[in-house]
Amino acid sequence: MALTNRYRSAVGAGTLAALILVLVFGSPWYADWAADNTNANTAGGWWLRLLAWPHWRFDSDDSLRSILLADLKAILVVVLTALFLYLLPGSQLARARGTLSQFFAGWSSYVFAGGFAALFTTLFLANPSLLGAFRAAGDGATYGLFVGWIIGLATLGARR
Template sequence: MAIFTRARTATSSGTLAIIVLVLAFGNQAYTEWAARHAQGDNTWDLFLRTLAWPAWAFSGKDVLAHDLRALLLIIFVAAIIGVAANGVTAGAGAFFLGWFAVILGAALAAMLTAFLTRDASLYSAILAAANAAAYGLIVGWIVGIATSAGRKAAG
């Protein structure tokens, strides 16, 4: 029974982290702010711009695709962590699981929703998946820390 509790805690911690990231940094106010103010050629500005990738809004072009992409990102990350959480130990294993879940979940969400945009093509879907994987690489460590902390808390 303790195995299921640990997996559930790791999954909920990682899912909560990605929900917070998407809601806090994917909203229209933050994405517009990042587009105006985080344009330097340094690591911090790159991080701030990348945080805005799962942009969601209530209006604009391709709004359905972007909103669905943000929702699928949360769903895929939760599913990947949930499926694999029992197979990893606390610490580094849970950290890398959370990080990998964001890389893969973002790439899958971007590839699937790229076909809903006006300029849909296989090339644009693969390019969207590559950009999304970069989001996971740069931001996914936050979910990795949350997943690892959740795994340790239940252990």
């Protein structure tokens, strides 16, 4: 029998959804497909390319530092999603499971996770700058804003 909402926690469900998003859409195969087969000047193409933002890779012609930074960003998105899902009080304080506060707590945790993951990985660049950190955090928050509703739906109705 599948797990029901009674046994599913909001933190676990949201973290699992974030892990699946990063593993599937952050994979080199999907990122290459999105870059080759979508048009960045259309809304659908832009969104399909945005899904590949926290990409990871294990085989590349790039330097080892840039490969590790991309992998670190993908890992941090998942870890920080779990942390923010645990810390955000919306789903904890809601009297009834399945309320909109639980949905928005899951969504906002992904926005924060994307922004902070990008901000933290910018610190490890060869020549980090404050402007680069702000731009990276904006890219991460944009990713969280347009993809985080999936995390919100995953946490909807789950227990604390």
